[in-house]
Amino acid sequence: MDGSRRTAKRFWRWRKNPLRRRDDIIEAWVVLAVWAVIAVGGTIVGLLTAHAADEVFARQRAERCSVRAVLVTDDVPVDPSRGGTADGTITARVRWTDPDGSVHTDKTSVDTGLTAGSGLTVWTNGRGEVVAEPPTPTEAAVEAGLLATAAALAFAGLAFGAGALARWRLDQKRMAEWGKEWSLVGPQWGHKTG
Structure with missing residues (x-):
């Protein structure tokens, strides 16, 4: 499969398509929003955590x-x-x-x-x-980095979980709509199996 077809397949929710539903567009925006929140929010949470940890370690070195x-x-x-x-x-x-x-x-x-x-x-x-x-400046920097990484990953996990929940709700809504449509179309088919 060439690159343009792969890209088209990956972004199918954004293209005009008669089978695309409103929920498909909402899901595309949810996925985009989740990744933006993970990238921006995770970075901010990580930096704030590292800064707070650095302050605590510096205070320990000053007080002890x-x-x-x-x-x-x-x-x-x-x-x-x-x-x-x-x-x-x-x-x-x-x-x-x-x-x-x-x-x-x-x-x-x-x-x-x-x-x-x-x-x-x-x-x-x-x-x-x-x-x-108290930790040395090097030990403090390493520990602050580990804490920042853990905080960023925890934030990313929460954002990803919220996005997965929203997508699951959209899937449930789609399944209910498909069930309603099938109950209207199914009886019109002439023959049944079984």
């Missing part, structure tokens, strides 16, 4: 700071299978002093095999609570 802490407990097992996690860490109590001189203690994940008095670095927020290390 690393401090030197000292392990308080001496009961950190060398064997992580005795209460540890799969990555070889265990929760233990640590103590640190803020730049303003206030002393804090809290629990955090530490490597196994450490003894009391061992120094380590923990990340804290502005309220003196132990928090996770």
